[in-house]
Amino acid sequence: MRSRIMRRPKSRKETDKSSPYFRAGAIALVFIVIGYQTALFVNRAAILRIEALRDSPDTVYIYQGLPSEGTNGHDSYAPAERPDKAGRQEPRSAGQIQEVRREAQHSPAVQKVREQTRKVESFRFNPNTASVEELIRLGLSPKQAAAIESYRSKGGRFARKSDFQASYVVSDSLYRRLEKYIDIPLLDINKADSAAFDALPGIGPYFASRMVSFRSRLGGYSCKEQLMDIYNFSSERYEGLQDLISCSRPKPYPLWRLGADSLRLHPYIDNYQAARAIVLLRDNTPRDSLKISLIEKAGILSEEQYAKLSRCVIEEP
Numbered sequence: 001m002r003s004r005i006m007r008r009p010k011s012r013k014e015t016d017k018s019s020p021y022f023r024a025g026a027i028a029l030v031f032i033v034i035g036y037q038t039a040l041f042v043n044r045a046a047i048l049r050i051e052a053l054r055d056s057p058d059t060v061y062i063y064q065g066l067p068s069e070g071t072n073g074h075d076s077y078a079p080a081e082r083p084d085k086a087g088r089q090e091p092r093s094a095g096q097i098q099e100v101r102r103e104a105q106h107s108p109a110v111q112k113v114r115e116q117t118r119k120v121e122s123f124r125f126n127p128n129t130a131s132v133e134e135l136i137r138l139g140l141s142p143k144q145a146a147a148i149e150s151y152r153s154k155g156g157r158f159a160r161k162s163d164f165q166a167s168y169v170v171s172d173s174l175y176r177r178l179e180k181y182i183d184i185p186l187l188d189i190n191k192a193d194s195a196a197f198d199a200l201p202g203i204g205p206y207f208a209s210r211m212v213s214f215r216s217r218l219g220g221y222s223c224k225e226q227l228m229d230i231y232n233f234s235s236e237r238y239e240g241l242q243d244l245i246s247c248s249r250p251k252p253y254p255l256w257r258l259g260a261d262s263l264r265l266h267p268y269i270d271n272y273q274a275a276r277a278i279v280l281l282r283d284n285t286p287r288d289s290l291k292i293s294l295i296e297k298a299g300i301l302s303e304e305q306y307a308k309l310s311r312c313v314i315e316e317p
Contacts, residue, residue: 124183127158144169186246202240220250252315268309290317
């Protein structure tokens with residue numbers, strides 16, 4: 001007897017799912033959802049486009065007049081200057097138009113999108129002088145850049161790269177990316193003023209003043225280590241700043257041309273008798289035979305004084 005396989009009749013629900021009407025409805029629903037999401041995106045993009053068109057450009061150049069001389073404070077402005085034949089703008093002076101470059105203001109909607117989509121750049125910068133705009137380009141948020149600007153405006157300074165890393169607004173990941181681009185110039189001790197010296201670690205107004213006056217007596221530092229020849233300027237103090245300073249070549253000291261009254265002011269000569277002896281040595285020695293080693297042979301200076309003087313850049317006789 002042939003067996004028969006009894007099949008369970010399809011339920012109404014299964015029949016409805018397999019019907020062409022159900023499939024068509026499902027496909028239509030998918031297209032409706034996609035279309036709705038696309039419409040939202042296009043609408044949002046259109047709004048931002050309108051905001052952007054209504055907004056100012058990224059960078060604006062504002063031309064503001066500087067009062068002309070003799071106007072007694074009244075508004076009198078000279079027309080904008082024309083470029084020369086080489087295309088260069090001549091320097092502006094009183095009474096001319098001053099060009100000021102500023103970041104334009106944007107609506108909140110556009111500014112939010114700009115912050116979310118802004119490109120992060122990497123370039124060499126000095127954290128002591130980089131503008132807020134440049135800090136933002138480097139990856140800091142506007143609030144972080146403003147915090148650094150506020151710190152600098154109150155007298156804060158980044159002496160080393162590690163100082164920038166220690167700033168509470170600079171994350172470890174940001175510092176790792178920017179470390180090789182940080183460029184803090186060394187302080188040239190032959191060009192710095194007392195304020196610049198005062199900003200160095202371990203140097204207050206007293207030593208800043210002494211560093212300037214000692215440089216004047218020397219005629220210019222010949223090497224960084226001469227700072228330790230300043231009274232009470234310890235080697236520990238020097239070690240705390242030696243990696244932050246440089247020493248350009250000074251103008252050679254005119255040892256063989258100065259009179260005794262001037263020579264005695266040099267910190268490594270420092271008395272009239274020694275200065276007068278150098279003048280007598282100079283006057284009684286042929287010019288082409290004058291050498292600083294003659295001062296040592298003549299016993300005019302102590303060994304310590306001569307060793308220090310020999311480090312100085314001396315003008316040829």
